[in-house]
Amino acid sequence: MTGATxxxxxxxxxxxxxxxxxxxAALAMLGRLPAxxxxxPWAAVAAVTLALGFYLADAYPLHIEGRIDTFxxxxxxLPFVLGLLFCPPDLVVAARCAGGAAALVIKRHxxxxxxxxxxxxxxxxxxxxxxxxxxxxxxxxxxxxxAGSAAAVGVLASSIVAMLAVSLVIRIHSGRWDATMxxxxxxxxxxxxxxxxxxxxxxxxxxxxSHLVVLPAIVVGVAMAAAYHSYIDLHxxxxxxxxxxxxxxxxxGSATSESRIRHLxxxxxxxxxxxxxxxxxxAEDGSGSVSRRRVGADGWLQSESAPSPADDWPITMVASxxxxxxxxxxxxxxxxxxxxxxxxxxxxLVVPMLGEGRTMGVxxxxxxxxxxxxxxxxxxxxxxxxxxxxxxVVENGQLVDRLTHDSSHDALTGLANRTTYQDRLAAALAMPxxxxxxxxxxxxxxxxxxxxxxxxxxxxxxxREVAGRLRDAAPSAATVARLGGDEFAILxxxxxxxxxxxxxxxxxxxxxRPCSLDGVDLDVEASIGIAVAPEHGDDGAALLKRAxxxxxxxxxxxxxxxxxxxxxxxYSPRRLALAGHVRAAVENGEMQLHYQPQxxxxxxxxxxxxxxxxxxxxxxxxxAPDEFISLAEQSGAITTLTHWALESAVLQLAKWREAGxxxxxxxxxxxxxxxxxxxxxxxxxxxxxxxxxxxxxILEVTESQVMADPERTLPILNRLAALGxxxxxxxxxxxxxxxxxxxxxxxxxxxxxxxxxxxxAEDQQDVAIVRAIVELARSLGMRIVAEGVENQPTVARLxxxxxxxLQGYLLSAPLxxxxxxxxxxxxxxxxxxxxxxxxxxxxxxxxVHS
Ligand code: C2E
Ligand code: CA
Ligand code: CA
Numbered sequence: 001m002t003g004a005t006x007x008x009x010x011x012x013x014x015x016x017x018x019x020x021x022x023x024x025a026a027l028a029m030l031g032r033l034p035a036x037x038x039x040x041p042w043a044a045v046a047a048v049t050l051a052l053g054f055y056l057a058d059a060y061p062l063h064i065e066g067r068i069d070t071f072x073x074x075x076x077x078l079p080f081v082l083g084l085l086f087c088p089p090d091l092v093v094a095a096r097c098a099g100g101a102a103a104l105v106i107k108r109h110x111x112x113x114x115x116x117x118x119x120x121x122x123x124x125x126x127x128x129x130x131x132x133x134x135x136x137x138x139x140x141x142x143x144x145x146x147a148g149s150a151a152a153v154g155v156l157a158s159s160i161v162a163m164l165a166v167s168l169v170i171r172i173h174s175g176r177w178d179a180t181m182x183x184x185x186x187x188x189x190x191x192x193x194x195x196x197x198x199x200x201x202x203x204x205x206x207x208x209x210s211h212l213v214v215l216p217a218i219v220v221g222v223a224m225a226a227a228y229h230s231y232i233d234l235h236x237x238x239x240x241x242x243x244x245x246x247x248x249x250x251x252x253g254s255a256t257s258e259s260r261i262r263h264l265x266x267x268x269x270x271x272x273x274x275x276x277x278x279x280x281x282x283a284e285d286g287s288g289s290v291s292r293r294r295v296g297a298d299g300w301l302q303s304e305s306a307p308s309p310a311d312d313w314p315i316t317m318v319a320s321x322x323x324x325x326x327x328x329x330x331x332x333x334x335x336x337x338x339x340x341x342x343x344x345x346x347x348x349l350v351v352p353m354l355g356e357g358r359t360m361g362v363x364x365x366x367x368x369x370x371x372x373x374x375x376x377x378x379x380x381x382x383x384x385x386x387x388x389x390x391x392x393v394v395e396n397g398q399l400v401d402r403l404t405h406d407s408s409h410d411a412l413t414g415l416a417n418r419t420t421y422q423d424r425l426a427a428a429l430a431m432p433x434x435x436x437x438x439x440x441x442x443x444x445x446x447x448x449x450x451x452x453x454x455x456x457x458x459x460x461x462x463x464r465e466v467a468g469r470l471r472d473a474a475p476s477a478a479t480v481a482r483l484g485g486d487e488f489a490i491l492x493x494x495x496x497x498x499x500x501x502x503x504x505x506x507x508x509x510x511x512x513r514p515c516s517l518d519g520v521d522l523d524v525e526a527s528i529g530i531a532v533a534p535e536h537g538d539d540g541a542a543l544l545k546r547a548x549x550x551x552x553x554x555x556x557x558x559x560x561x562x563x564x565x566x567x568x569x570x571y572s573p574r575r576l577a578l579a580g581h582v583r584a585a586v587e588n589g590e591m592q593l594h595y596q597p598q599x600x601x602x603x604x605x606x607x608x609x610x611x612x613x614x615x616x617x618x619x620x621x622x623x624a625p626d627e628f629i630s631l632a633e634q635s636g637a638i639t640t641l642t643h644w645a646l647e648s649a650v651l652q653l654a655k656w657r658e659a660g661x662x663x664x665x666x667x668x669x670x671x672x673x674x675x676x677x678x679x680x681x682x683x684x685x686x687x688x689x690x691x692x693x694x695x696x697x698i699l700e701v702t703e704s705q706v707m708a709d710p711e712r713t714l715p716i717l718n719r720l721a722a723l724g725x726x727x728x729x730x731x732x733x734x735x736x737x738x739x740x741x742x743x744x745x746x747x748x749x750x751x752x753x754x755x756x757x758x759x760x761a762e763d764q765q766d767v768a769i770v771r772a773i774v775e776l777a778r779s780l781g782m783r784i785v786a787e788g789v790e791n792q793p794t795v796a797r798l799x800x801x802x803x804x805x806l807q808g809y810l811l812s813a814p815l816x817x818x819x820x821x822x823x824x825x826x827x828x829x830x831x832x833x834x835x836x837x838x839x840x841x842x843x844x845x846x847x848v849h850s
Contacts, residue, residue, distance in 0.1 A: 014172045015117055022120040022165070026093075029127040033089045034134055046087045047095050053079030054099025059107040062192075062228070073192040076100075077155050080129065081200030084151040086207070089130035096126040121165055129158030142208055148201045159193050236378065243271045243382070258293075258302075260397055264390050265295040268365060272349070272375075272383055275367030279353070279390065280308070280315055282361050284398075290315075290361070311342045314350050318362045322352040324384060329374035349375040351383045353391040360394060363387040410482040412460060413467035421481035421489050425540040428493045429533060438500035438532045440490040441547040442470070442507065443555065445525045447486035454520060461517040462524065473510035475503065489544070497532050497563070504528045504561045527554040531564040567627075574620065578628055581617075582637035586644045591615055593648045594814035595665075597823065598785060598807040601799050604831035606824055608664035608698065610807060611649040612814045613641065629670070638670045642679075646686060650697065652817050654690045661824060666698035666728065671705035674713040684723055694724030698749065702730045707741065714744070721746030728785070733773060742780060750777045754788020757808070761793035767801070774802050 057076040079099075083092035100122040104115050133139050133154030138146035163186055206213040261279060269277035276296025283289045288307035294300070308315050313335075314325045327336045329347040340348065348366035352359050365383060368374050408420040416424070428437050444466065451459035463486060470480045470488055479491040492503055511526045529551025531543045546564040554562035566572055585591050595609035615623040632638040645667050653665045673679045687694045699720060706713050706729075721727055728749035729742075733756055752773055759766040770786075777784045786798045789808030798806060812823050 015113055015169060018165070018169060018172070019116045019120040022117075022124040026120070026124040026127040029124075029131045030090060030093060033093075033127070033130055043088070043091060047091050050079055050083045050087060050092065050095035051099040051102075053082070054096050055102045056099075058100055058103030060225075075192070075196050077159070077193055077196035078200045078203075080126065080155055080158075081151045081197055082204060084130060084133045084154055085147055085200075085204045089134055092130055093123060093126045097123050117169065121162060125158040125162040125165075128161055129154040132157040144201060144205050148204060151204075152197050152201070155197055156193065260393060261293050261390075262295060262300055264393055265293060268363065268383075268386050268390065269295055271386060272365040272379060273369045274349075274365040274375075275369060276365070278364040278366070279394070280319075280361045280364065281353075281394065282319060282359065296366075311339065314339060314348075315362055315364070318350045318352050319359050322354065322359050324352070324380040325350040326375055326377070326380055329368070347374045349380055349383055351380060351387045353387045353394065355391055355395050360391055363390055410467075413464055413482050415467050415471070415488075416479055416481040418481065418483045418489075421479060421483065421491060422540055422544075424479045425491055425543070428491065429538060429540055431493075434534065435494045436496040436532060436534065438492040438495040438497075438503070438530055439543045439547045440492065440500065440504055440507070441483075441529045441544070441551045442488045442490070442511070442526050443551055444486040444511075445527060445555070450522065458517055458520060458522075462515075462522065465515055465517060466511055466524065466526075469510040469513070470507055473507045478503075489547070495532075497535065500530050500532055501561065501563075504530055508560055525560075527551050527559075528561045529554055529564065530561065536564045536566075575627075575631060578617070578620070578623060579631040579635050582615075582628055582632040582635060583640050585615055585617070586637070586640050590617065591641070591644065592816065593645060593652070594816055595652070595820045596807060596814035597812050597820065597827070598666075598805045599811060599827075599831070601803055601806055606663060606827050606831075607805060608666055609820065610666040610668075610700070610814070611645055611652075612668070613645055614814075633670050633672055636672070638672050639676060639678075642667075642669060642673045643682060646683065650686045650690050650692060653692065653696065655817075656821070659821070661821075663824075664696045664698055664726070666700050668700045668730065669705075671708055671713070674701060674705060674716050675709065677716060677719075680716060680719045680723070683720060683725060687723065687725070695726050698726040698728050700728045700730040700751065701747075703732065703734070706745065710741070718746050733769065742776070747782065749783040749785060751785040751787050751807075752803075754808070757786050757788045757794060757798070758790065760797050761791065767797065770798075770803075771801055778802070 054076055057074050057079060061074045076096075080092070080096070083095060087095070097119065101115075101119055104118055131154075133150050136150035136153060139150040141147050203213075203217055206217065265277040265279060269275070276294060278292060278294040278296070281291045281293075283291075289305060290308055291302075291304045293302050314327065318325050327340055327345075327348045327350075331337055331340070331347075340346065343366065345366040347368055348364060350362050350364045353361045353363055363383060363386065365375070365379075408417060409415065410417045425437075425439065444462075447459070447462070450462055463482070466486075466488070467480070467482060470490065474480050474490055475492065477493050481489045481491070483489050490503075490507065492500060495503065508526060508528055511524055514521060514523055516522070529547045529549065531537065531546035531550060533543055536546050537543050546569070549569060550562045550564040553565070553568055554560060569575060592614045593611045594614050595611055597606050598608040598610065599605060600607045613625050613629070615625075615628050617623050629638070629641075632641050649665045649667050653663070656663060669679075683697070683699075686692070687697065701713075701717070706717065717727060726749060727745070727747040728751055729745070729747050730751050731753040732750045733753045750773065752770055756766050756769050756773075760770055774784055783805065784803045785805040785807060786794075786803045787807045789795060789798065789806045789810050791810055794808075795806060795810065811827075812820075815823060
């Protein structure tokens with residue numbers, strides 16, 4: 001008989017029809033069976049013994065391992081054959097019915113439809129077997145060949161019908177004829193049938209020979225049962241080992257630790273035949289916080305939390321005692337029952353995960369996949385073995401995670417490091433859709449001072465403090481990284497120009513808040529440079545470099561926050577090409593001096609010219625001095641350039657003097673020239689060799705150049721002044737020098753910056769500034785020059801305010817020497833008794849009233 005392969009699960013009405021048909025057929029056969037041959041107490045003893053036999057046979061089936069599957073077969077043919085040979089047929093049917101029903105209910109916990117079918121089938125095939133047996137004439141012969149063969153035929157018939165019935169039900173149930181299934185049913189039945197019948201016949205023959213043989217037979221039976229039981233035990237352990245082995249093999253070492261844990265939990269859930277599996281990991285810092293990962297009916301869940309809630313006491317208990325905890329289905333313990341109800345589980349099993357020297361967490365499985373069984377101690381042992389595997393995987397995973405974290409984060413601050421920042425920047429730039437993004441680079445001002453004066457301990461504290469503030473102030477989508485030293489970078493995805501400025505300002509404010517570190521109060525300031533994609537580039541390295549340039553520009557200008565500006569970019573191809581060629585341009589004659597006239601306000605006569613450099617680049621054409629002068633200053637070519645300008649201007653001055661024009665010439669001088677002591681001897685040599693009136697040479701310097709390093713520039717300025725050359729402060733009013741310094745400077749002229757002059761005709765504020773400058777200069781006995789004079793009303797205002805000299809487009813743009821000579825001739829004819837009258841053209845545009 002078979003009990004295991006029946007796949008009946010859900011009851012279809014057709015199955016109930018079969019139950020009815022089988023029951024009716026069984027009743028019909030029972031009615032035709034002969035009356036009992038045994039009466040009284042013996043009949044009762046026989047019936048109970050037989051029923052017990054059927055119960056044991058069905059309740060403890062044999063598990064036979066096939067190549068692919070494990071089959072479970074019943075030895076019910078054994079009591080059946082013995083029953084037919086030694087008991088009345090109707091009694092056999094009754095015992096079969098009682099024993100089978102008891103096994104199905106007690107051991108198999110079968111559902112009502114399945115139970116009804118199996119019972120009806122048992123009654124039917126037993127009645128059929130009995131009917132066939134009694135119909136065979138030799139049935140009453142008490143010999144192996146007579147009664148024995150009749151019983152074998154009866155049992156065989158009953159088995160065949162049972163097999164057909166089961167196959168039929170499978171067909172009804174699944175809607176198709178499963179050939180392999182039928183084949184398996186037949187194969188397994190025949191496999192169990194033949195040995196079972198043979199064993200029964202052996203016992204029957206022995207009983208026929210001597211009734212006493214029953215006793216040793218019982219002893220042999222019990223011994224065999226015990227042996228079988230231990231075999232089953234071994235078998236299950238082997239089974240579990242096999243599962244664990246498969247489990248370990250299935251762990252994918254290359255996967256990320258998160259997906260590995262997920263895979264492990266899925267396997268754990270399957271191995272333990274449960275509805276869900278969960279791992280609860282305890283924080284390593286002992287803070288009691290836990291992180292959970294679970295696979296279950298609700299899918300993949302992941303959470304981090306503070307200590308487990310009190311309701312979750314089994315978790316905490318297992319974690320602290322390191323002993324497994326089993327909450328079986330239907331537990332009577334109220335605390336266990338309420339825990340299961342709280343988690344919404346039928347049953348569960350919790351085992352510790354032991355790591356190196358500590359309990360890392362617990363492994364939980366819940367909801368055994370069965371209507372009837374629950375977790376057992378055997379499962380607890382299996383899960384403990386599995387937990388050891390999970391622990392080692394998690395531990396390795398954590399190690400890997402820590403190593404990956406360490407290699408991608410800054411050890412001091414925990415912020416992302418340069419590599420990570422670059423990776424994220426590249427990833428953000430590669431995102432389709434072309435969203436804007438901003439790269440912010442921040443550098444602390446005077447961090448070196450903190451480090452030098454307070455020591456590295458405070459330096460580190462400050463860096464950590466700043467890191468924390470940046471992290472708090474940055475938007476959640478931002479990546480804040482420490483690139484090294486006191487340099488931080490912030491990546492702001494989806495951020496345009498304006499939003500970047502707002503974010504940068506917020507971060508600047510956060511960093512600039514006063515802080516107290518280990519009892520030392522510190523005021524920190526920072527400079528932030530910003531580059532925005534795609535505006536300033538679409539390549540990560542270029543954006544970082546440009547943000548860096550902007551940051552340095554912010555530092556130089558004390559501007560806090562600056563955006564990248566291509567004009568300032570010393571690395572743009574044009575600037576690189578120009579920077580390398582200033583010196584050669586001077587030597588190759590690509591440079592030329594233009595001269596712009598200055599007139600005396602009172603007489604209107606030309607009194608001086610300002611020499612301004614012009615570069616006619618073979619490739620770029622005319623390059624403005626605003627562009628190449630700063631390049632020359634950076635490359636050092638400014639020394640050559642200034643020497644050349646001085647020489648050319650003095651030479652031209654000498655020419656004009658020879659031609660009879662008594663004018664002064666102004667040459668612009670850079671900061672670098674002012675710290676170069678060779679400058680003085682050069683000027684001295686020029687003045688001497690051309691026998692110049694030194695006062696006729698004006699050197700224009702700006703306030704900021706002088707004030708950048710007064711200790712070095714002042715001695716040189718004093719030496720130049722001692723030579724007798726005129727020193728002029730250019731662009732006056734734009735620098736941030738203190739007026740107090742002005743007194744100490746050996747200057748005799750101030751040139752008011754053209755930004756104040758441009759608006760003087762309309763803007764009262766500009767008037768006030770110019771008036772103040774004029775008064776100041778007057779009080780110091782200095783000459784006042786206004787540059788950038790572009791129209792007549794401005795001339796009138798400046799005249800009224802008391803300026804001495806005027807320069808600007810109204811008079812003339814800077815001109816090459818020969819053109820200026822022509823201009824002078826025109827101008828002098830009109831305004832002053834010329835030193836030598838050359839022409840008589842008029843300049844109608846200028847009329848200066850003194
Ligand atoms: P700067 O010394 O302030 O020279 C005056 C600038 O104002 C000149 O620009 C001139 O063309 C311009 N300008 C003159 N009149 C007017 C006007 O009415 N309105 C306006 N808006 N602008 C006027 P330029 O020639 O482009 O020179 C720019 C700057 O380059 C100069 O400013 C000077 O600082 C520097 N520079 C020029 N040549 C040399 C040089 O040989 N050596 C040094 N160190 N710097 C030079
Ligand atoms: Ca100038
Ligand atoms: Ca100027």
